[in-house]
Amino acid sequence: MGFIKEARMLVKENIRDYGMYIALFVIMLTFSIMTDGLFMSSRNISNLLDSTGYIAVLAVGMTLVIVIRHIDLSVGFAAGFLGAIAAILLTKMGLPIYVTIPVILVLGIVIGLFNGLLIAKYAIPSFVATLAGMLIFRGALLQVTEKTGTIIIKDDAFNAIGNGFIPSLMIVNGLHLLSLILGLLSILLYIYSEISTRRNKIKYQFDVVSKGIFTFKLIFVSAIIAYVTWILAGYNGFSWTVVIMLLVVVAYHFLTTKTVLGRHIYAVGSNPEAAHLSGINVNKITYMVFGSMGMLAALSGILFTSRLQSATTTAGTLFELDAIAAAYVGGVSSAGGVGKVTGAIIGAIVMASLSSGMNLLGVGVSMQYMIRGGVLVAAVLFDVMTRKKRG
Amino acid sequence: MSGYILEMNEISKSFTGVKALSNVNFKVRKGEIHCLIGENGAGKSTLMKVLSGVYPYGTYEGDIVFEESVQQFNKISDSVQTGIVIIYQELALFPDLTVYENIFVGNEVKRGNLVDWNQTIAEAKKMLKRVGLDVNPETLVKDLSVGKQQLVEIAKALSKDVKLLILDEPTAALNEDDSENLLKLLGELKKQGITSIMISHKLKEVISIADQATVLRDGKTICTLDASKGEISENMIIKNMVGRDIDDIYPKRPDKKIGETILELNDWSAYSTELGRHVLRDIDFHVKKGEIVGIAGLMGSGRTELALSVFGNPKNYKLEGHLKVLGVEKTFKHTSDAIKSGIAYVTEDRKGDGLFLIQDIKNNITAANLNEVADKGIINENEEVKRATEYKRSMYIKASSLEQTVGNLSGGNQQKVSLGKWLFVGPKILILDEPTRGIDVGAKFEIYTIMNQLISEGMSIIMISSELGEVLGMSDRVYVMAEGRMKGELPIEEANQENIMQLATQ
Numbered sequence: 001m002g003f004i005k006e007a008r009m010l011v012k013e014n015i016r017d018y019g020m021y022i023a024l025f026v027i028m029l030t031f032s033i034m035t036d037g038l039f040m041s042s043r044n045i046s047n048l049l050d051s052t053g054y055i056a057v058l059a060v061g062m063t064l065v066i067v068i069r070h071i072d073l074s075v076g077f078a079a080g081f082l083g084a085i086a087a088i089l090l091t092k093m094g095l096p097i098y099v100t101i102p103v104i105l106v107l108g109i110v111i112g113l114f115n116g117l118l119i120a121k122y123a124i125p126s127f128v129a130t131l132a133g134m135l136i137f138r139g140a141l142l143q144v145t146e147k148t149g150t151i152i153i154k155d156d157a158f159n160a161i162g163n164g165f166i167p168s169l170m171i172v173n174g175l176h177l178l179s180l181i182l183g184l185l186s187i188l189l190y191i192y193s194e195i196s197t198r199r200n201k202i203k204y205q206f207d208v209v210s211k212g213i214f215t216f217k218l219i220f221v222s223a224i225i226a227y228v229t230w231i232l233a234g235y236n237g238f239s240w241t242v243v244i245m246l247l248v249v250v251a252y253h254f255l256t257t258k259t260v261l262g263r264h265i266y267a268v269g270s271n272p273e274a275a276h277l278s279g280i281n282v283n284k285i286t287y288m289v290f291g292s293m294g295m296l297a298a299l300s301g302i303l304f305t306s307r308l309q310s311a312t313t314t315a316g317t318l319f320e321l322d323a324i325a326a327a328y329v330g331g332v333s334s335a336g337g338v339g340k341v342t343g344a345i346i347g348a349i350v351m352a353s354l355s356s357g358m359n360l361l362g363v364g365v366s367m368q369y370m371i372r373g374g375v376l377v378a379a380v381l382f383d384v385m386t387r388k389k390r391g
Numbered sequence: 392m393s394g395y396i397l398e399m400n401e402i403s404k405s406f407t408g409v410k411a412l413s414n415v416n417f418k419v420r421k422g423e424i425h426c427l428i429g430e431n432g433a434g435k436s437t438l439m440k441v442l443s444g445v446y447p448y449g450t451y452e453g454d455i456v457f458e459e460s461v462q463q464f465n466k467i468s469d470s471v472q473t474g475i476v477i478i479y480q481e482l483a484l485f486p487d488l489t490v491y492e493n494i495f496v497g498n499e500v501k502r503g504n505l506v507d508w509n510q511t512i513a514e515a516k517k518m519l520k521r522v523g524l525d526v527n528p529e530t531l532v533k534d535l536s537v538g539k540q541q542l543v544e545i546a547k548a549l550s551k552d553v554k555l556l557i558l559d560e561p562t563a564a565l566n567e568d569d570s571e572n573l574l575k576l577l578g579e580l581k582k583q584g585i586t587s588i589m590i591s592h593k594l595k596e597v598i599s600i601a602d603q604a605t606v607l608r609d610g611k612t613i614c615t616l617d618a619s620k621g622e623i624s625e626n627m628i629i630k631n632m633v634g635r636d637i638d639d640i641y642p643k644r645p646d647k648k649i650g651e652t653i654l655e656l657n658d659w660s661a662y663s664t665e666l667g668r669h670v671l672r673d674i675d676f677h678v679k680k681g682e683i684v685g686i687a688g689l690m691g692s693g694r695t696e697l698a699l700s701v702f703g704n705p706k707n708y709k710l711e712g713h714l715k716v717l718g719v720e721k722t723f724k725h726t727s728d729a730i731k732s733g734i735a736y737v738t739e740d741r742k743g744d745g746l747f748l749i750q751d752i753k754n755n756i757t758a759a760n761l762n763e764v765a766d767k768g769i770i771n772e773n774e775e776v777k778r779a780t781e782y783k784r785s786m787y788i789k790a791s792s793l794e795q796t797v798g799n800l801s802g803g804n805q806q807k808v809s810l811g812k813w814l815f816v817g818p819k820i821l822i823l824d825e826p827t828r829g830i831d832v833g834a835k836f837e838i839y840t841i842m843n844q845l846i847s848e849g850m851s852i853i854m855i856s857s858e859l860g861e862v863l864g865m866s867d868r869v870y871v872m873a874e875g876r877m878k879g880e881l882p883i884e885e886a887n888q889e890n891i892m893q894l895a896t897q
Contacts, residue, residue: 260768273743
C-alpha cells in the first residue's frame with residue numbers, strides 16, 4: 001500500500017477523531033492570518049491557554065458525565081462556592097495552602113458524591129438534581145461572600161497557580177530553559193511510548209501501520225509539541241495552569257483508555273442494562289463519575305479564584321454551560337458511550353480560541369456569543385452526520 | 392350471502408426473504424367467536440397486523456374481504472374506520488389519564504372545535520355499562536387492575552362502533568376470575584352482534600368459548616375446526632399445532648457425562664413490586680454437571696424471570712426460598728456475585744440488554760470479565776486482543792475484524808458475540824434465554840454445536856426456549872413452566888410436543 005493511499009484511508013476511517021484537530025487548526029490559521037500573526041504570538045497563546053484552564057478541567061469531568069448519559073449543571077457555582085471557601089480558609093482562617101487545597105478538593109468530591117447519591121440511589125433525573133445544586137451553590141456563594149463582598153487573597157503561592165509560571169532556571173536566547181527541557185522530555189516520552197507500543201503489537205503479531213506512516217506521525221506530533229513549547233518558552237514558559245491542565249488530561253486519558261474502570265464507564269454509557277447484566281455496578285460508576293466531576297469542579301474553582309487573586313460573588317457563572325459546550329465540540333455524544341477526554345480539552349481550546357481571536361479582531365461581545373453558538377451547532381452537526389455515514 | 396364477515400384469502404407476507412405467512416386462508420363467520428391458535432412464531436400476530444393495516448396494502452399478497460368488499464388498508468386508522476379493532480397483549484392505554492379520556496382518545500366527542508367533556512363522560516358511562524365495568528369514569532387508568540384495564544380497552548373499541556374485535560392473548564396477564572369475566576363478556580358482545588377473533592394459548596379457554604378455531608403453523612393455515620361439529624378438543628388442537636418432526640437440524644449429542652447437582656432451587660418464589668404480583672411461585676429446580684436442561688413454556692410463563700432471579704436479581708424481585716450452588720446456599724446481591732459463583736446469563740434480548748451495540752467485538756467479548764486481561768486495573772490491550780481473537784474464532788463469528796462495531800453484525804453473529812462474552816467469563820452454569828431467536832438455520836446449527844462442546848467440557852446449560860423442536864432436540868431433561876409455576880419435569884425420553892404443550896397450557 002502506498003504512503004498516500006494509507007494516509008488517506010486512515011484519515012477517512014478516523015475522520016471523527018481528527019475532525020476537531022482539523023477544526024482547531026483552521027481556526028488558529030484563520031485568526032493568525034487575520035491578525036497578522038498576533039494570534040499565534042507567545043503572549044497570546046500563553047494567555048489563551050491560561051484562560052482555558054478552569055473550563056478545560058470542568059470539560060474533562062463533564063465529558064465523562066455525559067458519556068454515562070447524565071449532565072451536571074451544578075459545577076459552575078460549585079466551583080465558585082468552593083473557590084470562595086478556599087479564599088476564606090486562606091485569609092480568615094489562615095490555613096496554609098498545602099492544607100487548603102486538599103480540603104477543597106475533598107469537599108468537591110463530597111459534593112459530587114451527593115449529586116451521585118440523588119441520581120443513582122433516588123433516581124432523580126440528573127438535570128433536575130444538579131439544577132437544584134446550581135441554585136443551592138449560587139445561594140451558598142452569595143451567603144459566604146455577603147458580608148465581605150469580594151475576598152482578596154494575598155497568598156503568593158496560591159495566586160501563582162493561576163498566574164505564575166514554572167521557574168525558568170536560565171534564559172537561553174530569550175527562551176525559558178526549564179520549559180524547553182520539559183517540552184523536550186515530553187517529546188522523548190511520546191516517542192518512547194509510541195515505539196514500545198508498536199514493538200509490543202509486533203510481538204503479538206498484530207497489524208501495525210507502515211513504517212512510513214509511523215515515522216510521519218512521530219515527526220508530526222513531535223513538531224507540534226516542539227512548536228507549542230517554543231511559543232510558550234518565548235514568553236514566560238509553561239504556566240502552572242498549563243501544567244495542571246496537562247496533568248489532568250494525561251491522568252484522565254490514561255484512566256479512560258487503559259483501565260478497567262474506564263472501560264466500565266463507557267460500557268455503562270453505551271447500554272446501562274447490558275452493563276448491569278455484565279456484572280458492572282452501574283450505581284458505583286455513577287458515584288465515581290460524579291465524584292470526579294465534583295473534584296474537578298473544586299480544581300476549577302481553585303484555578304479561577306487564584307487567577308483573579310480573589311473570590312467574587314459571581315464566580316462560576318455559566319462555567320457549566322461553557323464546559324458542556326466544550327465537551328460537545330470535543331465530540332461527546334448525548335446518546336451516551338461516546339466521547340474522549342482529549343476531545344474535551346481540544347473543545348475547550350477551540351472555544352477559547354474563538355473568544356481570544358475575536359477579541360483581538362475587536363468583534364463585539366454580542367457577535368461573539370452568536371458565533372460561538374453557531375460553532376457549537378456546527379460541531380454537533382458534523383458529529384451527527386459522520387455517525388450516520390458509518391451506521 | 393357467504394355468511395362470512397371476514398375472508399382473508401391466500402395471504403403471503405415476507406420479511407427480508409423469510410416467509411412469515413404463505414397462502415394463509417382465514418375466514419370468520421358473522422357473529423361468532425373465532426379463536427386463532429398456533430405456537431410462538433407461527434404467524435398469528437403477523438396475520439393480525441396484515442388485517443389491521445400495520446402492514447399496509449401492497450406489502451403483502453392476497454386480499455382481505457370484509458363485509459363482502461375488498462379492503463385496502465394503508466394504516467391502522469383505516470381498519471378502525473371500517474370497524475375492525477385490535478386489542479394487543481400490551482395494552483395501549485395512557486396510565487396517567489382518566490378512564491373516560493382513555494376511552495375517547497383519538498375519537499373525541501366534540502362541540503365545534505372543542506372537546507365536550509360532559510358529553511364524553513356521559514358516553515363513557517354508557518360504554519362502561521356495556522362491558523360491565525363498575526368504576527367511576529374519572530378514575531385514573533393506572534389505579535385499575537389489569538383485568539379492569541382490559542375492559543377499558545374493550546369499552547374504547549365499542550366507542551368506535553366495532554364490528555370485528557380482535558383480542559391478542561387477552562387473558563395472558565389476568566387471574567382466573569378476571570379471565571372468566573372477560574370470556575363471559577365476549578359471550579355478551581356476541582349476543583349484541585359483535586364478532587370476535589381471539590388469539591390464545593390457553594386451550595381450555597378456546598374449548599369453552601370458540602365457535603370455530605383456526606390453527607396456524609409455520610406461517611400456513613393447517614385447519615379450521617368447528618365446535619358445532621365437535622371438532623374442537625384438546626387433542627385435535629395440539630396435534631395440529633405441533634404436528635411436525637424434529638428435523639435433523641440438531642447436531643449429534645456427545646456421550647453424556649452427567650455429574651453432581653450444581654444448581655438447586657427449593658421453594659423459590661419471586662415477587663415483583665413493579666408488577667404487584669408474584670412472577671415465580673414455589674419453584675423446585677435443579678441442574679447437574681454436564682447436562683442441558685430445557686425450560687419450555689409460553690411467553691410470560693416466568694422462564695426469563697426465573698433466570699434473572701437466579702442471576703443476581705437485577706429486577707429487584709423480593710425473593711424467597713433457597714438457592715444452592717454446589718450444595719452451598721447463596722444470596723446474590725448483584726449480578727457480579729452470580730458471575731463470581733460461576734453463573735452466566737445470555738439474554739433473550741441481545742440488542743436491548745445484551746450487547747454494547749456501539750462498541751466493537753473485542754470490547755463486547757471482554758466486557759463481563761475485564762480483570763482477566765488486566766493487571767491491577769490496567770488493561771493489557773494486546774492480551775485482550777489476543778484472547779478476543781481466540782473467541783472470535785471458536786465462536787465462528789464472521790466479521791472482517793475485531794474492531795467491527797457489533798451493531799453492524801447480523802443477528803446470528805451478534806448472538807455468537809453475546810455467547811462469546813459469557814464464555815469468556817468461564818462459567819460453570821450457562822443460562823441461555825432463547826439462544827436461537829431470530830437467527831438463521833446455519834447459525835443455529837453452529838450454536839447447537841458450541842453447546843454440545845461446552846457440556847462435554849463439563850459445563851451445565853439451562854436453555855430457555857419457545858421452540859419445542861429445539862427443547863426436544865437439545866435437552867437431557869425438560870421443565871415446563873406456566874404462570875410462574877413449575878408445571879412438570881420430564882426426562883427427555885418421555886417428553887414430546889404434546890405433553891409439553893399440555894403442561895404449558897394448563
